[in-house]
Amino acid sequence: MTSVSAEPRWLEPDEMRAWRAYVIASELLRQQLNRELQEKHGLALPDYEVLVRLSEREGWQMRMSQLAGQLASSKSRLSHQISRLEKAGFVRRLNCAEDARGVVAELTPKGMDMLRTAAPVHVQGVREHLVDLMSPAEQEVVAGLFERVIEHLDLT
Amino acid sequence: MTSVSAEPRWLEPDEMRAWRAYVIASELLRQQLNRELQEKHGLALPDYEVLVRLSEREGWQMRMSQLAGQLASSKSRLSHQISRLEKAGFVRRLNCAEDARGVVAELTPKGMDMLRTAAPVHVQGVREHLVDLMSPAEQEVVAGLFERVIEHLDLT
Numbered sequence: 001m002t003s004v005s006a007e008p009r010w011l012e013p014d015e016m017r018a019w020r021a022y023v024i025a026s027e028l029l030r031q032q033l034n035r036e037l038q039e040k041h042g043l044a045l046p047d048y049e050v051l052v053r054l055s056e057r058e059g060w061q062m063r064m065s066q067l068a069g070q071l072a073s074s075k076s077r078l079s080h081q082i083s084r085l086e087k088a089g090f091v092r093r094l095n096c097a098e099d100a101r102g103v104v105a106e107l108t109p110k111g112m113d114m115l116r117t118a119a120p121v122h123v124q125g126v127r128e129h130l131v132d133l134m135s136p137a138e139q140e141v142v143a144g145l146f147e148r149v150i151e152h153l154d155l156t
Numbered sequence: 157m158t159s160v161s162a163e164p165r166w167l168e169p170d171e172m173r174a175w176r177a178y179v180i181a182s183e184l185l186r187q188q189l190n191r192e193l194q195e196k197h198g199l200a201l202p203d204y205e206v207l208v209r210l211s212e213r214e215g216w217q218m219r220m221s222q223l224a225g226q227l228a229s230s231k232s233r234l235s236h237q238i239s240r241l242e243k244a245g246f247v248r249r250l251n252c253a254e255d256a257r258g259v260v261a262e263l264t265p266k267g268m269d270m271l272r273t274a275a276p277v278h279v280q281g282v283r284e285h286l287v288d289l290m291s292p293a294e295q296e297v298v299a300g301l302f303e304r305v306i307e308h309l310d311l312t
Binding site for chain 1: 163164165166167170171173174175177178179180181182183184185186187188205226227228275276279280282283285286287289290292293294295296297298299300301302303304305306308309310
């Protein structure tokens with residue numbers, strides 16, 4: 001019997017319980033955080049995440065390719081998203097001075113204002129719906145496990 | 157100072173580490189599992205999840221409202237999704253015999269065939285990219301934590 005035709009290793013009950021809980025909870029959490037930002041600030045969660053990443057950088061700038069990597073987004077999806085954020089006046093696109101191929105996204109002062117306004121709502125949601133539900137020991141497990149997942153998926 | 161104007165409780169470094177790892181890993185994982193199903197079976201991950209839920213039920217049927225709850229989906233989003241799955245021949249919609257308001261989604265034999273074909277690919281991805289990266293102790297933490305999150309979010 002080759003490994004291709006072999007019966008897959010189906011999940012054991014304990015594995016299934018962990019996987020199901022994780023999958024449902026992540027979807028509920030994503031929707032809840034998105035809803036809170038949309039209702040209070042008209043901002044989608046993925047857009048909020050773009051503003052955060054740019055705000056953390058020197059000069060509020062980042063190469064589009066690097067930003068796509070950090071957000072686990074495809075280049076074409078990010079490009080559409082940045083176009084929307086440009087129209088809203090939160091971000092602008094520049095050509096990279098050192099590299100003719102590179103395009104850089106830059107947070108505008110208006111984008112920074114939006115981020116400062118929206119951040120307290122978002123962090124309150126993140127606390128209320130996840131972080132404050134974790135013990136310090138659980139935090140440590142979550143950090144270690146998901147860093148391992150990131151390392152594994154970045155290499156595949 | 158009222159609680160409304162109070163400075164939000166920003167995340168501490170350990171909390172931020174856990175949150176960041178979780179957010180990035182979930183997004184990478186969702187994309188990877190979706191890509192694998194799309195490439196090998198032309199099926200999106202949320203569609204796969206609909207087929208799974210129906211297949212687990214007596215008569216392969218479930219009320220649309222109940223299905224929406226189990227998938228953490230809105231009724232309108234699920235309705236669009238079921239329309240696509242109906243066109244593909246994987247699902248059909250029926251009126252509920254006991255309840256004039258209820259609409260029921262039913263898995264077709266063609267849908268069950270698709271599920272049987274796609275399931276080994278999906279379970280292999282779930283194992284490789286998450287489950288096999290967890291120790292039994294981590295599984296227990298993940299199950300307990302995310303069940304708590306589900307309970308919390310179902311009530312908000």
